[in-house]
Amino acid sequence: MSQQKVEGPKVMEQKTPVEVPIEDMKHPLEHAWSFWMFTNDKKKWEDNLVELTTFDTVEDYWCLYHYMKSPSELTMGQDYMIFKKGIQPMWEDAANRRGGRWLISLEKRKGEMDRMWLDVVLLMIGENFEHNDDVCGVVVNIRGKCKIAVWTADASNHKAYMEIGRKIKDALGPYAKLSYQHHNSSKNIHTM
Numbered sequence: 135m136s137q138q139k140v141e142g143p144k145v146m147e148q149k150t151p152v153e154v155p156i157e158d159m160k161h162p163l164e165h166a167w168s169f170w171m172f173t174n175d176k177k178k179w180e181d182n183l184v185e186l187t188t189f190d191t192v193e194d195y196w197c198l199y200h201y202m203k204s205p206s207e208l209t210m211g212q213d214y215m216i217f218k219k220g221i222q223p224m225w226e227d228a229a230n231r232r233g234g235r236w237l238i239s240l241e242k243r244k245g246e247m248d249r250m251w252l253d254v255v256l257l258m259i260g261e262n263f264e265h266n267d268d269v270c271g272v273v274v275n276i277r278g279k280c281k282i283a284v285w286t287a288d289a290s291n292h293k294a295y296m297e298i299g300r301k302i303k304d305a306l307g308p309y310a311k312l313s314y315q316h317h318n319s320s321k322n323i324h325t326m
């Protein structure tokens with residue numbers, strides 16, 4: 135009896151026309167951003183700041199988003215901070231010294247903190263403002279009264295901070311309460 139020759143599946147020799155490094159397949163952001171964490175352990179405020187990592191692509195941000203705890207899972211006294219690479223998340227940094235912040239109060243809407251944090255971070259790293267250059271970073275403080283704050287570079291640049299504030303308000307919806315303050319004062323310059 136003649137034995138039938140069984141042929142295995144044909145393996146086509148496949149050649150990728152161009153070898154694309156995986157890094158080049160990611161979508162770059164306009165800026166590189168540093169992700170900071172504050173844990174209230176040490177006496178001096180600035181000693182509690184840790185720069186965890188830097189990201190500069192959309193994909194790397196989503197990786198971090200899935201890997202890290204959401205703000206609502208942090209413990210009391212902790213902060214997350216995302217600032218343009220090179221800007222330290224403190225008033226003393228040259229980029230913040232003349233600046234201020236849009237404070238988003240989460241007093242009554244704490245349950246929505248994670249969504250609001252994500253919305254504001256995406257708005258910021260996606261460079262959705264006309265005055266992107268005026269945006270320094272964003273902070274979420276886990277306290278009895280939690281807060282999200284977008285820091286801008288120049289508290290005397292009314293046009294810039296108002297445009298930024300309006301975009302944040304539009305993204306978060308009519309119930310979001312925003313107030314703008316100079317870093318060296320707790321007085322509200324603007325509310326919306």
Ligand code: MGP
Nearest residue numbers: 179180211213223224225226227275276277279281320
């Ligand atoms: P906070 O953590 O921003 O807000 O500031 P919190 O805890 O809600 O308190 P509140 O004062 O807004 O009601 C708390 C304290 O941390 C400040 O009073 C400062 O002593 C210190 N601190 C906060 N920041 C953002 C800075 C900073 O940029 N530089 C320095 N040196 N100290 C800061």
